[in-house]
Amino acid sequence: MLAFTRATLRTPIVRSVRSAISALAAAAALGALFGPATARAADTAITVVAAENFYGDVVKQIGGANVNVTSILSNPDQDPHLFEASPKTARALQHARVVVYNGADYDPWMTKLLGATAGQSNEGNPRAIIVAADLVGKKPGDNPHLWYDPQTMPAVARAVGAALDAADPAHKSVYDANLATFLGSLKPIDAKVAALRAQYKGQPVTATEPVFGYMSDAIGLDMRNLRFQLATMNDTEASASDIAAFERDLRERRVRVLIYNSQATEALTRRMLGLAKQAKVPTVSVTETQPAGVNFQQWMLAQLDSLSRALATK
Numbered sequence: 038m039l040a041f042t043r044a045t046l047r048t049p050i051v052r053s054v055r056s057a058i059s060a061l062a063a064a065a066a067l068g069a070l071f072g073p074a075t076a077r078a079a080d081t082a083i084t085v086v087a088a089e090n091f092y093g094d095v096v097k098q099i100g101g102a103n104v105n106v107t108s109i110l111s112n113p114d115q116d117p118h119l120f121e122a123s124p125k126t127a128r129a130l131q132h133a134r135v136v137v138y139n140g141a142d143y144d145p146w147m148t149k150l151l152g153a154t155a156g157q158s159n160e161g162n163p164r165a166i167i168v169a170a171d172l173v174g175k176k177p178g179d180n181p182h183l184w185y186d187p188q189t190m191p192a193v194a195r196a197v198g199a200a201l202d203a204a205d206p207a208h209k210s211v212y213d214a215n216l217a218t219f220l221g222s223l224k225p226i227d228a229k230v231a232a233l234r235a236q237y238k239g240q241p242v243t244a245t246e247p248v249f250g251y252m253s254d255a256i257g258l259d260m261r262n263l264r265f266q267l268a269t270m271n272d273t274e275a276s277a278s279d280i281a282a283f284e285r286d287l288r289e290r291r292v293r294v295l296i297y298n299s300q301a302t303e304a305l306t307r308r309m310l311g312l313a314k315q316a317k318v319p320t321v322s323v324t325e326t327q328p329a330g331v332n333f334q335q336w337m338l339a340q341l342d343s344l345s346r347a348l349a350t351k
């Protein structure tokens with residue numbers, strides 16, 4: 038059993054969290070000076086902060102015009118595992134009535150920042166904190182890429198619906214209807230997973246990083262080279278034997294597909310991508326963060342379609 042434990046926390050992260058917390062304290066003091074007049078903007082939307090933009094998207098789909106969502110990780114060109122919280126992150130959190138984050142050590146900076154702000158927003162309103170990992174029974178050491186597990190988003194969406202109902206009971210019927218629409222819109226993803234499973238269960242595949250792991254498990258694929266993937270995720274060095282095993286899988290075409298995390302690239306993963314192309318092993322590019330211009334459902338379906346095409350390649 039491989040543990041998806043994070044590499045030792047580097048001091049810059051600790052330092053930046055600490056400075057973020059002191060910035061938060063300073064901002065709180067400013068808030069006390071200027072009072073709620075500056076905080077009370079024209080809109081009455083519920084302020085929500087999501088650590089990751091796919092959770093933010095789900096909040097938007099359920100809250101509609103009644104929520105004002107800030108997503109902290111939203112750049113599909115950056116490696117979220119290397120993210121460091123900044124004073125800007127801390128400031129965004131101050132006013133949040135609802136906070137959503139992944140947990141399972143994917144975003145440990147959130148726990149630290151929230152610890153400094155306690156269970157209420159800067160205005161003294163109660164704050165709902167939704168942790169995806171808690172909803173699906175995952176903990177540090179488990180694969181943290183929970184949003185690729187078809188079980189996760191329905192659970193997060195239900196929790197978001199309940200939090201919005203509680204924060205804004207006047208719009209409960211809107212949130213409940215939007216939740217039902219959202220849950221229904223996940224059905225094509227489940228159908229696609231089932232279809233792939235029926236056709237490709239047990240087929241060997243590999244990946245440069247574990248981001249797609251839960252989806253691969255749901256399809257029943259035989260995912261190889263997990264230790265290599267973990268080294269990529271943790272930004273540590275893969276062992277010579279793990280690298281050799283990965284290269285052999287590609288050169289000898291022992292895998293049907295290479296799943297390539299285009300957000301966790303380094304010389305070694307790029308080399309594997311090159312080897313796959315030489316050996317004519319089909320590749321599927323996946324990202325950790327939701328790309329701009331698509332919603333969560335479209336993003337997942339596009340990646341499943343791409344996997345389906347790759348698996349169909351002879």
Ligand SMILES: [Zn+2]
Binds near residue numbers: 270325
């Ligand atoms: Zn990752």
